[in-house]
Amino acid sequence: MTERRYDLDWLRIGAFGLLIFYHVGMFYVTWDWHVKSSHASPLIEPLMQLSSPWRLVLLFLISGVATRFMADKMSTWQLTKARMGRLWPPLLLAVFLIVPPQSYYEVVEALKVLNGPQSPWLDNFYVKYVTASGHWCDAEGCLMTPTYNHMWFVAYLILYSLALLPLIPLLRRMPTALATLIRGPGLIIAPWLFLYAARVFLMPQFGETHDFRNDWYLHITYFGTFLFGFAIAKHAPFFEACMRWRWAALGVMFAAWAALMTYYAAWPGDSVPPEWQRIVFRGVREMQAWTAIVAAIGFAHRHLRSHDGPMRRVLTAAVFPFYLIHQTIIVVAGHFLNELHLPVAVEASLLILITFAGCWLFYDLGRRIPFLRIWIGLPSRSKEARAAMAQSRPDPAPAGG
Known part of the structure; x- marks a missing residue:
């Protein structure tokens, strides 16, 4: 491979x-x-909701695989230089030039609701954005700037790439242990248990903030997935197993999604379901997420691995x-x-x-x-x-x- x-x-x-x-x-x-x-x-x-539970988990897994291929042909310093050189310039460009219009129109629309139409430039918006002096607040909190908005994915990938470096020798030896863990039904059950445990025990406590300083639920989930991708990148049996399980995984994914939609419809708006139902359906959500990823990898491996x-x-x-x-x-x-x-x-x-x-x-x-x-x-x-x-x-x- x-x-x-x-x-x-x-x-x-x-x-x-x-x-x-x-x-x-x-x-x-x-x-x-x-x-x-x-x-x-x-x-x-x-x-x-068909894609929201799994799309970013899949991207971090693929990022881990790609990093493994890079690591196997570079020294640690070369890998660090390559990853940082690829990720830091776009992140800086986004924070200081690409994202500010998003924050500007967010403020414009919020103030329009409160006070009617405002000045189009909101009293030197960019200076306030860069210097974090806008004080744009409402009942839900304040807009903190400068910010990375959707580029949080890149910021997290920078952190995970650096945290990976001392773990590379260990991860290169992991496929032997993983082969036993993900054999047969373990392909579905083991990763699902990891995602489920993180959602049950960490998500209620930390939520999903996209603030790298206190986003521990997402860090455990995404960094764990990133490491898994690095470890199995060249483990052919994993991809072959995904290919064999692809139809079953796809069926389970749609069944889990339908169950989730029924659950959400039964508890609309601000209504609060019993705690046991919340715990059960967190598991259903993660089952949808992981089986969607297995199906996606399986179908891609079956039909696209030679498609250039x-x-x-x-x-x-x-x-x-x-x-x-x-x-x-x-x-x-x-x-x-x-x-x-x-x-x-x-x-x-x-x-x-x-x-x-x-x-x-x-x-x-x-x-x-x-x-x-x-x-x-x-x-x-x-x-x-x-x-x-x-x-x-x-x-x-x-x-x-």
Whole structure:
């Protein structure tokens, strides 16, 4: 299993694509988000719940796999340099240039509800954003700036990549122990028990904050998944088992999702179910999450592991710049589209079109300007040329990040 893993490339592309559609959906559901459409309703919330429990867990697992392929051809220093060089520039660009419009329109819409239309520049907003002096507060708390918003994934990946370094020798020896743990039904049961225990014992205490300083439930879940991905990256029996179990896992995933939707419908709004039901359905949620991941890996391994071509290469490069810019486009475009009072079908279609067109423009411009490449998560021209030469050699190149 030393060839580039095209199946995992496609999974990564698909997971980030789902994330973009999910954030478009956040504009239209009743859940709290930066800006909201006047058409917001619970209508598509069950559809959103199809991917929300597992999409990010899968991304951290894939990130662990990609890091393993990098670690096996680099020294520890080279790995650290490569990961930090790939992740820090986009994170800094996001915090200081890409995310501020999200915070600006969040404040604009909040103040509009309270006091009517405000000055479009909110008294030198950017200076207040950078210096954390905005004091934008409501009954639910204050907007803390500068912030990373959707780029919390990258901030966490930086932390996990650094925390991984001293564990690499141990993790390289783990597949032997994991082989016993995930054999047969253990493929479903063992990872599910880990996710279930974290949700039962840690989520009620810590919640999901996306604040790296006190987000311990998500740290245990995502870092554990990241380490698991690193450990099983080259363990062929894991991927073969996912392929064998893919149909059964898919059926369990849909059954768990249907049970969750029934449970949520029985306890709408602020109603509180008995504690035993909450504990049981936390397990159902994590069963949906893990079986969805097993099914996704299994189907991808069955159908996409040898599926290469220009589309995969373009999308593999484009997906991270798309992730970097997509939420800002959704927030800004959504804010102005909502003011046009269009029918919801027209508004949503335009929002999706604008989002993907804007993402492509951002990627296409960024990749053509050498100075900008590292800032949008692309390798420099020289590194890209060396990678292309490596892939043209007889020995296949390992999977990238």
